[in-house]
Amino acid sequence: MVLDRPSVVIDSGHRIILWYIPGALSPWVQNDMYMATIAMGDLLKRSITNKESSNWRTRGSNFRPPDGPELTPGCINIAPCWFQQGYENPDEGFKPMVSASLKGDRSLSMIMDIQRPALLASVALRVMHPQLYWASVRTHVELGRWSAEQGLHDMHRLLKHWASVYTGAAIMCNRQSPKHRDPKCPPEAFDILTSIGSYRHAVMQLTNLGIELIYNPGIMVSYSSRLVRHGICVDQGDRVVWAWFLQDSMHNYAGTPRPDYAVYNPVDLDAYQLAKYNQADFAMYGNL
Numbered sequence: 001m002v003l004d005r006p007s008v009v010i011d012s013g014h015r016i017i018l019w020y021i022p023g024a025l026s027p028w029v030q031n032d033m034y035m036a037t038i039a040m041g042d043l044l045k046r047s048i049t050n051k052e053s054s055n056w057r058t059r060g061s062n063f064r065p066p067d068g069p070e071l072t073p074g075c076i077n078i079a080p081c082w083f084q085q086g087y088e089n090p091d092e093g094f095k096p097m098v099s100a101s102l103k104g105d106r107s108l109s110m111i112m113d114i115q116r117p118a119l120l121a122s123v124a125l126r127v128m129h130p131q132l133y134w135a136s137v138r139t140h141v142e143l144g145r146w147s148a149e150q151g152l153h154d155m156h157r158l159l160k161h162w163a164s165v166y167t168g169a170a171i172m173c174n175r176q177s178p179k180h181r182d183p184k185c186p187p188e189a190f191d192i193l194t195s196i197g198s199y200r201h202a203v204m205q206l207t208n209l210g211i212e213l214i215y216n217p218g219i220m221v222s223y224s225s226r227l228v229r230h231g232i233c234v235d236q237g238d239r240v241v242w243a244w245f246l247q248d249s250m251h252n253y254a255g256t257p258r259p260d261y262a263v264y265n266p267v268d269l270d271a272y273q274l275a276k277y278n279q280a281d282f283a284m285y286g287n288l
Contacts (some may be wrong), residue, residue, distance in 0.1 A: 017228065096253060111163075116163075178231050
């Protein structure tokens with residue numbers, strides 16, 4: 001099944017699996033993303049590794065050169081307070097820290113540059129999953145209080161200006177993404193992907209759902225990246241993706257109760273537009 005219009009995908013229990021919103025990003029938001037990504041060029045350049053044994057997310061062979069001189073291929077994570085991969089167990093003495101990308105002189109200006117896209121992702125989550133939105137707000141407040149009590153002044157300052165309820169954002173430029181899942185995302189949560197650029201006619205594959213998405217610039221897609229296996233390959237044109245993510249470990253550290261899955265009210269579903277498909281008994285409601 002190929003989706004090319006605003007859609008919500010639900011399962012047989014009316015749990016929401018996917019939000020698909022083509023054309024969600026205004027020209028102003030796309031410009032903010034483009035200019036901020038250009039400004040991150042040095043960080044993006046340093047993120048790429050050339051060892052075949054390295055993580056595929058930053059392996060040089062998975063990146064394409066840009067069409068023009070402004071953009072720099074790479075992949076970085078921006079988070080004012082998070083656990084680094086492999087250092088997430090507080091019982092072993094690990095504590096949240098500022099991501100490496102925000103440990104420089106431009107840290108505050110970087111956060112200010114991404115505020116409008118950050119707010120858009122937060123507003124979208126407020127609509128898509130209200131319980132998760134408020135749980136994330138509570139986590140943010142608790143982390144701000146904790147960082148102040150611990151005397152972590154840089155972290156506290158960055159958290160004050162962080163405009164998103166998400167833990168962080170992965171900034172990717174001209175990266176090919178093989179089919180994968182993201183195990184750090186809570187299964188009930190929605191990551192939000194936004195994509196811009198000069199590329200055309202891209203398709204995102206959601207293999208375990210049996211769905212393909214027309215993935216044109218300006219799109220917003222949201223799903224649990226822990227549950228949905230996804231991948232995309234773009235051969236021509238520049239593509240910049242900002243993926244807003246939640247870390248389960250951060251909600252646990254802040255003592256935030258985990259919300260349930262977002263559920264679509266069956267009363268709101270038009271029976272004539274409900275189409276069941278696939279052996280997994282998923283359903284697609286096509287009109288938002």
